[in-house]
Amino acid sequence: MKLAILCGSVRMGRKSIHVANHLVNTFEANPAFDSVELLDLADYNLPMMQERRGQHPNLPAAAEKLGMTLESADALVVVTPEYNGSYPGVLKNALDYYLDEYRKKPVGIVSVSSGSMGGNLAHKELSVMFMRIGAFVSPSRLYVSEVGKMFEEDGKAVGERYLKASAKFADEFAWFTGAIIGASR
């Protein structure tokens, strides 16, 4: 199975990228997945979405590139920070380029915050969005609270609470993905 991990933060000094990178390593060690690819929105510099992939007469090359990877992935994990009680506009802009790319696809949501609530509001809103468009949202969730304490400056994961929760999430999401993919074959 192919897994894509999308990092929805492009902020200067962002911490969510540490979570995304750590999850790439964690899932690479999971035998359920043959390949794990990081999709970092900071690498794409997507223009404001004017029309979806498949409808756009002249889709920006970056949107096509991201779309091809999303389409070929069997499962998707989205790492989102919480901004102003929701997920970031930059992530929504990117996600709105696509629709068929998510249908019947297992999606795991990981929310990140500097505070104690783990980005639960962003998590809920992103879950609703994916459910609304026909993805299969994993009941296993990962809330990363106090992200500044969970990682060292160089991105090394050190927080015991995070390490335990992320390992559990990876195992459960691998199981969920296998169950969905197995059922649809």
Ligand SMILES: Cc1cc2nc3c(=O)[nH]c(=O)nc-3n(C[C@H](O)[C@H](O)[C@H](O)COP(=O)(O)O)c2cc1C
């Ligand atoms: C514009 C903005 C809005 C934010 N709003 C929230 C918020 O509503 N709730 C929250 O828990 N943290 C909020 N934060 C703090 C984030 O939790 C913090 O930036 C955290 O590190 C998230 O990941 P990031 O480092 O990738 O941005 C906000 C940060 C920014 C930059």
